[in-house]
Amino acid sequence: MSKVKYYYDSETGSYRKIERRKRRRVGIVLLSILGSFLAGFILLVIYLNIPQIETPQxxxxxxxxxxxxxxxxxxxxxxxxxxxxxxxxxxxxxxxxxxxxxxxxxxxxxxxxxxxxxxxxxxxxxxxxxxxxxxxxxxxxxxxxxxxxxxxxxxxxxxxxxxxxxxxxxIPAIQPVKNENLNRIASGYGWRTDPFTKVRKFHKGMDFSAPRGTPVYATGDGRVARADNRSTGYGNHIRIEHDYGYTTLYGHLSKYNVRRGQRVKRGDIIGYVGSTGRSQGPHLHYEIFKDNKRINPINFYYGHLSPAEFDKVLEKAQQENQSLD
The missing domain is CATH 1.20.58 (Methane Monooxygenase Hydroxylase; Chain G, domain 1)
Structure with missing residues (x-):
């Protein structure tokens, strides 16, 4: 219950009750609310414009x-x-x-x-x-x-x-007979005189004249497909199948140093020079096949010949003389 307040009226010599006006009361309330709002707004602006004020988070x-x-x-x-x-x-x-x-x-x-x-x-x-x-x-x-x-x-x-x-x-890349063991390159690839019929005949390989028993080397890695004398004219011969369509043939051998089915590496001794089969003297008949077609072996001696040695071999191989088989 609110207290009643009085004031002294000097004219009447008595105390009178103080009457509060409702408008004034409402004004005071509104003024208080407005003051609080302005104060809060000012504090918010200050808070937002001061970067130093940060929460721990x-x-x-x-x-x-x-x-x-x-x-x-x-x-x-x-x-x-x-x-x-x-x-x-x-x-x-x-x-x-x-x-x-x-x-x-x-x-x-x-x-x-x-x-x-x-x-x-x-x-x-x-x-x-x-x-x-x-x-x-x-x-x-x-x-x-x-x-x-x-x-x-x-x-x-x-x-x-x-x-x-x-x-x-x-790839067959070396000579099958070493230069120091050669007597000569008797005949090259191409048209030559047949030693038996004396007519021109296409010679399908190269003849390397060497003493009987001279080592014969595999000219590339491969597998021995044949090592026998059951092919007309070649006598004791070896055929090596290399990958990528290459095959090499070594004819007129005196004996074998490998057997059928054996894997060989370039430079392995596979046999020895002889004069078996259709031959006029100790020599190696050498052929190269590519995709079952004979090709000139002269193009495959880059493995261990110097340019000068290759030129000499090329010159002798191109001479159209008499073959040894």
């Missing part, structure tokens, strides 16, 4: 955000280094490895192709650092794709290298 989030920006910056620098190294590998891949193995270079647009279709980075949009995060994510994806392309390319190069090594080992 805001400070922690700010530190975390700064650390994230720092880590993304370091990540981009590392990607720059990786891209430089990868660019060097790609250059060597296209201009050295693939050239050597006769493979087509990988186009630049295939190496650095982006990602089409839907927006892969939609979930990263709408944040304060979205641009930095999206840019880094794109670089990482493209770099990952480049690494995949390069990895597959190196796998292909490794396969080509292995095949090239196998090819080089299989």
């Amino acid at each position: 805001e400070k922690a989030l700010k530190r975390e955000l700064h650390n994230m920006e720092l880590q993304y910056g370091l990540l981009n620098k590392k990607m720059d280094q990786i891209q430089n190294v990868l660019a060097n590998v790609e250059d060597r891949d296209n201009n050295i490895y693939r050239v050597y193995f006769e493979a087509n270079p990988i186009p630049e647009e295939q190496r650095k192709a982006g990602f089409g279709g839907i927006n892969r980075y939609k979930d990263l949009e709408g944040f304060d650092n979205s641009k930095l995060i999206i840019q880094t994510s794109k670089r990482m994806d493209i770099l990952s794709k480049q690494l995949v392309v390069q990895s597959k390319s190196l796998d292909e190069i490794a396969a080509l290298a292995k095949e090239k090594e196998s090819l080089l080992a299989a």
